[in-house]
Amino acid sequence: MDLNYTAEDEAFRAEVRAFIEQNQPQHLKGVKRGEYRTKEDFLAWHKILYKKGWLVPSWPAPYNTLSWTPTQKYIWNEENARAETPAILPFGVSMVGPVIYTFGTPEQKARFIPGILSGEVWWCQGYSEPGAGSDLASLKTRAVREGDHYVVNGQKTWTTLAQFADWIFVLVRTDPNAKAQEGITFLLCDMKTPGITVKPIITMDGSHEVNEVWFDNVKVPVENRIHEENKGWTCAKFLLSHERAGIAGVARSKNAIGRLKQMLAMEVVDGGKLIDDADFERKVAELEIDLTALEFTELRTLAAEQAGKGPGLESSILKIKGTEIQQRITELTLEAVGYYAMPFADPLAHNEFAPGPDYAEGAAQHYANMRKTSIYGGSNEIQRNIIAKMVLGL
Amino acid sequence: MDFSFTEEQTLLRNSVQKLIQSSYDFETRRKVAKSEAGWRKEIWQQIANDGLIGAAIPEDFGGLGGGAVETMIVMEEFGRGLVIEPYLQNAVIAAGFLKAGGSTKQKEELLPAIAGGESTYAFAYAEPQGRYNLADLTTKATKSGNGYTLNGYKAVVLGAPWADKLIVTARTGGDQRDAKGVSVFIVDKNAKGVTTRDYPTVDGLRASEVTLENVAVGADALIGGEGEGLPLIERVSDEAIAALSAEAIGAMKVLNDTTVEYCKTRKQFGTPIGKFQVLQHRMVDMFMNYEQSVSITYMVTLKLEEEEAERKKAASAAKVQIGKAGRFIGQQSVQLHGGMGMTDELNVGHYFKRLTMIDTQFGNVDHHLKRYASLS
Numbered sequence: 042m043d044l045n046y047t048a049e050d051e052a053f054r055a056e057v058r059a060f061i062e063q064n065q066p067q068h069l070k071g072v073k074r075g076e077y078r079t080k081e082d083f084l085a086w087h088k089i090l091y092k093k094g095w096l097v098p099s100w101p102a103p104y105n106t107l108s109w110t111p112t113q114k115y116i117w118n119e120e121n122a123r124a125e126t127p128a129i130l131p132f133g134v135s136m137v138g139p140v141i142y143t144f145g146t147p148e149q150k151a152r153f154i155p156g157i158l159s160g161e162v163w164w165c166q167g168y169s170e171p172g173a174g175s176d177l178a179s180l181k182t183r184a185v186r187e188g189d190h191y192v193v194n195g196q197k198t199w200t201t202l203a204q205f206a207d208w209i210f211v212l213v214r215t216d217p218n219a220k221a222q223e224g225i226t227f228l229l230c231d232m233k234t235p236g237i238t239v240k241p242i243i244t245m246d247g248s249h250e251v252n253e254v255w256f257d258n259v260k261v262p263v264e265n266r267i268h269e270e271n272k273g274w275t276c277a278k279f280l281l282s283h284e285r286a287g288i289a290g291v292a293r294s295k296n297a298i299g300r301l302k303q304m305l306a307m308e309v310v311d312g313g314k315l316i317d318d319a320d321f322e323r324k325v326a327e328l329e330i331d332l333t334a335l336e337f338t339e340l341r342t343l344a345a346e347q348a349g350k351g352p353g354l355e356s357s358i359l360k361i362k363g364t365e366i367q368q369r370i371t372e373l374t375l376e377a378v379g380y381y382a383m384p385f386a387d388p389l390a391h392n393e394f395a396p397g398p399d400y401a402e403g404a405a406q407h408y409a410n411m412r413k414t415s416i417y418g419g420s421n422e423i424q425r426n427i428i429a430k431m432v433l434g435l
Numbered sequence: 436m437d438f439s440f441t442e443e444q445t446l447l448r449n450s451v452q453k454l455i456q457s458s459y460d461f462e463t464r465r466k467v468a469k470s471e472a473g474w475r476k477e478i479w480q481q482i483a484n485d486g487l488i489g490a491a492i493p494e495d496f497g498g499l500g501g502g503a504v505e506t507m508i509v510m511e512e513f514g515r516g517l518v519i520e521p522y523l524q525n526a527v528i529a530a531g532f533l534k535a536g537g538s539t540k541q542k543e544e545l546l547p548a549i550a551g552g553e554s555t556y557a558f559a560y561a562e563p564q565g566r567y568n569l570a571d572l573t574t575k576a577t578k579s580g581n582g583y584t585l586n587g588y589k590a591v592v593l594g595a596p597w598a599d600k601l602i603v604t605a606r607t608g609g610d611q612r613d614a615k616g617v618s619v620f621i622v623d624k625n626a627k628g629v630t631t632r633d634y635p636t637v638d639g640l641r642a643s644e645v646t647l648e649n650v651a652v653g654a655d656a657l658i659g660g661e662g663e664g665l666p667l668i669e670r671v672s673d674e675a676i677a678a679l680s681a682e683a684i685g686a687m688k689v690l691n692d693t694t695v696e697y698c699k700t701r702k703q704f705g706t707p708i709g710k711f712q713v714l715q716h717r718m719v720d721m722f723m724n725y726e727q728s729v730s731i732t733y734m735v736t737l738k739l740e741e742e743e744a745e746r747k748k749a750a751s752a753a754k755v756q757i758g759k760a761g762r763f764i765g766q767q768s769v770q771l772h773g774g775m776g777m778t779d780e781l782n783v784g785h786y787f788k789r790l791t792m793i794d795t796q797f798g799n800v801d802h803h804l805k806r807y808a809s810l811s
Contacts, residue, residue: 169774172702173703174703174773174774175703175773176703176704179703179704179705198774199774242778242780243778243779243780244777244778244779244784245777245778245779245784245785245787245788247779251774308566309564310566310568311566311568311571311612312571312611312612320801320804320805321801372762375791376799376801379566379567379795379799380795381563381590381591382637382791382792382795383591383593383636383637383642383792383795384591384634384635384636384642385634385635385636387635393634394632394634396591396632396634396644397563397591405637405788405791405792406637408791409637409784409787409788409791410777412766412769412770412776412777412787413774413777415770416769416770416774416776416777417774420770420773422714425713
């Protein structure tokens with residue numbers, strides 16, 4: 042047991058910190074993703090890291106020449122959170138990319154991977170359906186083989202940022218008679234294909250992050266199928282279990298607590314500072330302790346991974362506790378800003394009058410928006426089921 | 436001991452329900468909240484014509500002569516309907532100030548117009564540095580001639596865009612947080628020196644930031660004694676808390692019913708999700724939170740006329756219970772509806788947001804826990 046970083050790790054930290062300081066897009070520092078204005082904003086940091094060769098430290102050769110240890114990847118995440126760089130969109134580099142380099146043919150790899158890495162091709166994820174949420178394997182979007190095409194009909198939903206997407210990776214049912222998991226196929230589909238309609242879903246905070254994606258007789262060439270027909274669930278499961286690093290969001294939460302404390306130092310209560318209010322202090326302390334425990338849970342996972350024991354079922358703990366902490370931060374922020382939680386800052390219309398201090402803007406909307414975290418990516422109830430079944434053997 | 440309603444009270448409830456059913460469906464509400472005006476003047480007039488604004492205003496002054504129980508009934512049903520129009524600011528707050536602190540002349544002149552929906556008020560009390568402390572005021576009223584001159588800034592004045600009069604709290608004496616030296620004024624919104632910046636709020640209402648710059652008012656603008664306003668403000672705020680509690684239980688009831696219904700019909704893994712015990716227990720907790728909230732709403736409503744310390748404790752207790760239950764029920768309703776609960780299209784998120792904002796109005800859980808403890 043040793044808590045200290047090695048000299049190499051410390052040198053690594055200094056190097057990445059210097060790089061981030063010199064290269065991060067300043068106009069996006071600390072800006073929430075919901076407030077990005079252009080497609081380029083989402084991709085700004087991605088493209089800088091691609092140029093530097095630091096975009097995909099977890100990918101295998103030949104796509105990645107880095108050999109960062111799990112600890113170094115952790116430091117990398119920490120430094121990014123500290124500097125408030127834009128989060129890298131996961132759909133390409135963390136989701137479909139690994140599926141393609143793992144299950145794709147050489148032709149598919151050559152065709153799709155360069156666009157994922159360069160950021161030229163924006164991907165979105167066609168998984169959930171109106172009737173298939175927690176129970177993803179019950180999906181009904183149908184694909185029928187006709188010659189060298191599949192014809193796809195159905196509807197996907199909660200498709201994040203599909204309004205910008207060039208391509209979608211989509212789970213479809215190719216064998217309606219097989220057991221739920223066994224009749225599913227993984228297809229790649231150009232969003233410009235006739236028959237695809239994207240309809241925005243506005244969430245209660247007023248933002249447009251998610252969409253419905255409708256398929257009406259959409260022809261997808263068979264060469265766009267990843268892995269075998271009816272073996273799509275293997276890809277889906279691989280994708281869901283892959284790249285759990287950072288799932289807990291520890292580094293970003295640490296930073297968010299730092300921001301909260303700055304806010305508490307500015308907020309006034311009875312002539313004093315809110316940060317000196319004993320009740321509030323105690324709540325922040327509880328939150329920080331919870332986060333510290335989670336940080337060490339994540340570090341233990343990391344150490345196990347470094348020792349060659351693959352990521353275990355701890356990822357469910359990281360997801361549950363990570364999202365609970367993220368949500369708690371938004372609750373305390375909401376409480377901190379008092380009456381100025383009430384003004385509505387329309388994310389779809391910029392430059393409106395925003396009363397109150399800058400840091401209060403959108404606090405209640407962010408609180409509302411972050412309720413999604415205990416729902417998406419396998420709801421926290423599902424995560425608890427996984428622990429009950431797979432860890433406790435219940 | 437009796438928690439039943441009189442026949443008149445039941446009729447009142449029925450008439451409010453009828454109004455909501457006929458003209459307050461969710462889609463209409465959503466459209467109105469996003470419209471330029473943000474409210475419906477004609478509905479406000481109908482609320483007045485049905486006698487609802489005057490439900491708790493004495494008959495001598497144009498009302499129906501009811502009391503806190505009548506207010507509770509209307510607010511509970513308005514909570515179910517997610518009503519936008521400024522009932523709290525007028526029927527409860529403006530009328531409350533005049534009933535408890537107004538002179539006979541003020542009551543005669545002003546209360547009938549409130550009951551009739553002819554004049555509309557907003558309550559400008561909060562200030563950026565004041566948080567939930569009603570006495571923490573930098574807005575000043577200085578004597579000039581027969582009247583006063585007001586200077587200051589008021590934050591998040593709900594309903595102000597629709598108001599023609601503001602009830603303004605200001606210092607006529609004392610230091611920034613002193614109990615003494617606080618006074619209450621009625622100010623015409625279009626008076627010289629009043630500027631407002633209007634904006635929508637997260638829960639679909641409207642508010643303004645209000646600046647007062649050398650605003651001249653007459654001596655008759657003062658409600659209650661000069662410098663003696665704080666006990667009056669606290670009293671009316673406690674009445675507002677009781678009314679907000681009633682609104683909250685109306686909203687909670689809709690969320691609980693909607694969630695139970697959804698869990699009975701939404702199928703995953705080949706079965707209605709309401710069959711999963713973990714969700715059943717969650718909904719039982721939501722139900723218990725609601726019942727406890729109903730109880731405390733009755734309690735505070737029935738204790739508004741008790742002596743001051745008892746009334747304050749009752750109001751703070753209610754605000755704590757409502758704040759906690761509102762958060763739990765709101766969050767779990769969204770969670771159990773899954774992605775659908777996150778959407779603007781479904782009513783769940785709108786009730787969630789309103790309950791969230793109710794916790795902020797007139798002091799949140801933390802504030803009232805402290806106030807309660809300080810009174811015990």
